[in-house]
Amino acid sequence: EAQVTQNPRYLITVTGKKLTVTCSQNMNHEYMSWYRQDPGLGLRQIYYSMNVEVTDKGDVPEGYKVSRKEKRNFPLILESPSPNQTSLYFCASSLSIGGGPYEQYFGPGTRLTVT
Amino acid sequence: AQSVSQHNHHVILSEAASLELGCNYSYGGTVNLFWYVQYPGQHLQLLLKYFSGDPLVKGIKGFEAEFIKSKFSFNLRKPSVQWSDTAEYFCAVDSGNTPLVFGKGTRLSVIA
Numbered sequence: 001e002a003q004v005t006q007n008p009r010y011l012i013t014v015t016g017k018k019l020t021v022t023c024s025q026n027m028n029h030e031y032m033s034w035y036r037q038d039p040g041l042g043l044r045q046i047y048y049s050m051n052v053e054v055t056d057k058g059d060v061p062e063g064y065k066v067s068r069k070e071k072r073n074f075p076l077i078l079e080s081p082s083p084n085q086t087s088l089y090f091c092a093s094s095l096s097i098g099g100g101p102y103e104q105y106f107g108p109g110t111r112l113t114v115t
Numbered sequence: 116a117q118s119v120s121q122h123n124h125h126v127i128l129s130e131a132a133s134l135e136l137g138c139n140y141s142y143g144g145t146v147n148l149f150w151y152v153q154y155p156g157q158h159l160q161l162l163l164k165y166f167s168g169d170p171l172v173k174g175i176k177g178f179e180a181e182f183i184k185s186k187f188s189f190n191l192r193k194p195s196v197q198w199s200d201t202a203e204y205f206c207a208v209d210s211g212n213t214p215l216v217f218g219k220g221t222r223l224s225v226i227a
Contacts, residue, residue: 104159
């Protein structure tokens with residue numbers, strides 16, 4: 001089944017404790033992206049990757065890191081989480097961007113609480 | 116930079132009422148347009164998309180959207196909503212080789 005998986009689905013952590021949220025897709029998609037969703041703010045892009053070893057900042061990259069060592073995986077790293085990073089996070093992938101209306105497939109979401 | 120505006124933050128309708136959700140974007144060139152839906156507690160799913168051709172696009176579950184280039188708009192419509200349409204709806208636009216830009220979403224509540 002074509003899907004985007006994220007782990008963990010729920011995470012409660014404390015300020016400053018490094019964490020990684022994994023994202024994996026099995027559709028051989030080139031493009032992957034991380035979003036955070038906050039009430040009243042919609043979806044804001046954190047980082048995206050056009051292909052392996054190619055990553056770019058989105059609208060709200062501060063406090064986050066990503067890597068794209070393999071095509072299927074795109075982990076999101078919070079080196080020193082803070083309470084303002086409490087949010088619902090979605091990973092997404094698509095065949096590509098540009099040149100056509102490529103649908104983005106979303107993961108189930110990770111609800112992160114930083115205390 | 117590209118921006119997407121969804122004018123209605125929260126819409127409340129009775130079952131069988133007609134729905135129209137507004138979406139306007141800022142980019143003047145060629146665009147790809149999308150509507151995504153997020154049911155309570157779930158991830159986003161594609162409702163419909165427009166790339167070229169007929170500006171009236173039909174999607175799943177009886178939804179449709181009309182692209183009006185002169186108005187930079189891509190409004191979502193459904194003739195008769197059901198309780199199960201309660202969800203948050205996001206308009207999104209990409210303009211070629213740039214990442215998808217989402218609107219802030221419109222929450223639809225359908226009451227019996």
